[in-house]
Amino acid sequence: MYRSSQKEYNCSNSVKMTIALLRVLIRTGFSPNWRLRMHHPNLPLGGTCCCATIRFKLLATPIMVVACHCRDCQTLTSNAFSITAMVPTHGFKIIEGEPVERSLPKSQRHHFFCPSGMTWVFTKIEGIETRINVRPTLCDGSSWVKPFIETMTRDKLPWATTSAVHSFDEFSTPDEFQSLQAQFLSEEQ
Ligand SMILES: [Zn+2]
Ligand SMILES: [Zn+2]
Numbered sequence: 178m179y180r181s182s183q184k185e186y187n188c189s190n191s192v193k194m195t196i197a198l199l200r201v202l203i204r205t206g207f208s209p210n211w212r213l214r215m216h217h218p219n220l221p222l223g224g225t226c227c228c229a230t231i232r233f234k235l236l237a238t239p240i241m242v243v244a245c246h247c248r249d250c251q252t253l254t255s256n257a258f259s260i261t262a263m264v265p266t267h268g269f270k271i272i273e274g275e276p277v278e279r280s281l282p283k284s285q286r287h288h289f290f291c292p293s294g295m296t297w298v299f300t301k302i303e304g305i306e307t308r309i310n311v312r313p314t315l316c317d318g319s320s321w322v323k324p325f326i327e328t329m330t331r332d333k334l335p336w337a338t339t340s341a342v343h344s345f346d347e348f349s350t351p352d353e354f355q356s357l358q359a360q361f362l363s364e365e366q
Contacts, residue, residue: 224316226296230274237268244339247329257337262313269309325361
């Protein structure tokens with residue numbers, strides 16, 4: 178009798194534990210490649226500005242996610258730092274609306290905004306035609322957005338900390354960026 182009730186007890190306990198484990202896995206987005214899924218978006222992924230005049234689509238995995246503490250980013254965002262997902266040019270499409278360019282004088286960075294609500298949507302950098310810097314928190318679902326590097330920390334507000342694994346006083350060099358990009362795309366983050 179004792180044995181039987183002990184067995185039932187063990188059985189119902191293990192069922193409860195299995196259900197609890199499944200709940201945790203579902204909540205954290207479990208899938209066979211869940212580690213990759215955590216910080217890379219499921220594609221294609223839509224996005225929109227604040228007033229929904231501009232709609233875009235991400236069709237390619239970002240090659241890097243960056244937090245930038247520079248003064249331009251602080252003033253453009255009216256915030257402590259900007260967050261950028263660098264997306265291969267072929268992987269970013271405007272599907273509705275016509276963004277307007279409003280660049281800072283003498284800057285090689287060409288910023289594009291919603292013409293209505295003036296949300297900052299993306300940036301093109303002169304001389305770098307292979308990628309677009311997209312504001313990833315505009316995506317429909319941005320839980321994957323997590324800065325891997327942070328730049329211009331010499332301008333950082335003392336309290337402004339991010340998840341970045343690598344920090345740079347200024348910007349990373351092209352050589353450094355190559356290696357960081359490989360880490361970002363391959364490593365478990
Ligand atoms: Zn808008
Ligand atoms: Zn910046």
